Amino acid sequence: MGRHIKSGIFKVGGFNWAICYYTDGSSLASQGYVGVALELMSPSSGVRATFDIGLVNHRTGLSQVIVNVGEPQLYSNALTRSLFGFYPLMKTSELEVSEFLQDDCLIIQCDLRVIGMPQIEMGTEKIQVPPPDIVQNLQKLLEQKEATDVSFDVQGVTFDAHKIILAMRSPVFKAELYGSMMETRMHLITIEDMQPVVFKALLHFIYTDSLHLPNDLDGEEKIEMVKHLLVAADRYAMERLKLICEYFFSKKLAVENVAAIFHFADQYNSHKLKDACVEFMTTSNRINDVALSQGYSNLKRDYPCVLVEMLEKASKIPKI
Structure with a gap:
């Protein structure tokens, strides 16, 4: 150790x-x-x-x-x-x-x-320009809770934030905080069906434009975390975060989980992830191995329409 x-x-x-x-x-x-x-x-x-x-x-x-x-x-x-x-x-x-x-x-x-x-050149001297620090400043603004004007209750955990930043980053937050969908209680909003750790990561992305996952998560916990973040990204119309989550899953594809990930991508309109699943199955002709997996059996039993779409897509791609 x-x-x-x-x-x-x-x-x-x-x-x-x-x-x-x-x-x-x-x-x-x-x-x-x-x-x-x-x-x-x-x-x-x-x-x-x-x-x-x-x-x-x-x-x-x-x-x-x-x-x-x-x-x-x-x-x-x-x-x-x-x-x-x-x-x-x-x-x-x-x-x-x-x-x-x-x-x-x-x-x-x-x-x-x-x-x-x-x-940059100042006379005959070249001076290094310090790197941009706006991201660090925004992160400090979130962490120090300075001048916050809205709070969120997520399963009993309170998060403070800034309405203007949330509205700038998400059209859904903009509608909730400033539009006709404006919440009646502007200072405390309850978030349903989301874990505090997921909402914290969502806020971190909103302020820093980077995905941060807790270091103590194991492989399966990271997959579950990113799954919830993709759902949150879809909920708040944050396309960049959604794309990052889709990329994460595209690197986790395996024979045992590709059918389940395809179904998950179908639920949340992740077309690029669905295409990645199909490409994975057709590369090296994995479709036969996938058909023997438990995920495939579950999809066949519970969501046959999704399975048909998956197989139709796979049939249109030349096998490598």
């Missing part, structure tokens, strides 16, 4: 990086989980980066994104923060029986994006 294996050094954006792989968590709180951290190896006073980290399925050769850090993080040797965070991938016991592990080996794929800092 707390010990890690460091990868070879790789260069992105003119800086050297390494992945640190923890075999048994970084602390007592994460013991029993394998996880990763990203380390800046080059000396630097400040580098901003976002990244995705996934594991490669040895059988299919496909990568499954498990960690998505869409909000720029600051790496700085001067601030002794060259090693940033610990991101759990999955329980050790789950990894040992998964197709990510073969002959005691696993492949970690990192998609790293370094965000450069522009320069």
